[in-house]
Amino acid sequence: MSNFYHTTKGLALKLIPNQLLHRLEPGLRRIAAIPYYGNKYHCNICKTSLKQFIHLSRGDKLCPVCGSLPRHRRLWDLLHTKFMPEGHLLHFSPSRSMAKQLHARKSLDYLTTDFEGKLFTDVQYDITAIPEEDNSFDQIICYHVLEHIPDDQAAIKELYRVLKPNGHVLIQTPFKKGDIYENETVQSPTERLQHFGQEDHVRIYSANGLKERLEQNGFQVQTLIFHESDERQKKLQLKKEEIILVARKPIL
Numbered sequence: 001m002s003n004f005y006h007t008t009k010g011l012a013l014k015l016i017p018n019q020l021l022h023r024l025e026p027g028l029r030r031i032a033a034i035p036y037y038g039n040k041y042h043c044n045i046c047k048t049s050l051k052q053f054i055h056l057s058r059g060d061k062l063c064p065v066c067g068s069l070p071r072h073r074r075l076w077d078l079l080h081t082k083f084m085p086e087g088h089l090l091h092f093s094p095s096r097s098m099a100k101q102l103h104a105r106k107s108l109d110y111l112t113t114d115f116e117g118k119l120f121t122d123v124q125y126d127i128t129a130i131p132e133e134d135n136s137f138d139q140i141i142c143y144h145v146l147e148h149i150p151d152d153q154a155a156i157k158e159l160y161r162v163l164k165p166n167g168h169v170l171i172q173t174p175f176k177k178g179d180i181y182e183n184e185t186v187q188s189p190t191e192r193l194q195h196f197g198q199e200d201h202v203r204i205y206s207a208n209g210l211k212e213r214l215e216q217n218g219f220q221v222q223t224l225i226f227h228e229s230d231e232r233q234k235k236l237q238l239k240k241e242e243i244i245l246v247a248r249k250p251i252l
Helices: 001-017 018-032 068-082 098-103 151-162 190-196 206-217 231-236
Strands: 036-042 048-050 087-092 108-113 137-143 165-172 203-206 220-227 241-248
Touching: 001 098, 048 206, 068 098, 068 137, 068 165, 068 231, 098 108, 108 231, 137 151, 151 165, 151 206, 165 203, 203 206, 206 241
Parallel strands: 087 108, 087 137, 137 165
Antiparallel strands: 036 048, 165 241, 220 241
């Protein structure tokens, strides 16, 4: 079944211009997802029941209908159980499925941003120089962003600056054990893939290393560690082990 999905996706990318593809994508996904419908698994973002998720080469389980990955489904679950979005929310590089759901909440002042402009977001902000006033946002979602940013200290300072006191940032990157690994001599995409695991990554964080970096810039940080065991988590096909950092700006 994965071949059917990837073949359909490949043809769409080749034959349909990007702007038009963006508008047609939800309908095309539902067509490509026909072989996956069932009752064994469930996507909590698009509310679709599936007989299986798409197995990607890196081990992730992709929802064929909305394109969510395990980290998106975990975040969506977390938002609904512990960190219900309210007030003014800034979301860096959001998944389309999640952005659509959050934009529909009239009580939420929701702003999406992607610096490269590939995700059709509301704005294109440089995370190291966010054009917003101090203390602007009640909540920020910064998922799988900081590992792409050469000057992550500037990015962390900006996150702190634009966050309201007692507001929080939900942060995740790929994590490893030990210390943060950085190497400024590694520049080419091939070298970055070899050293950092992806062609456009500039470091690999450890959870403790990133926590310390956030605390050095004024944040109070809580580390959420998930170990899967219950049937509901299996139904969503979440990762067995996952770490999320909650960085809160204290009231001074």
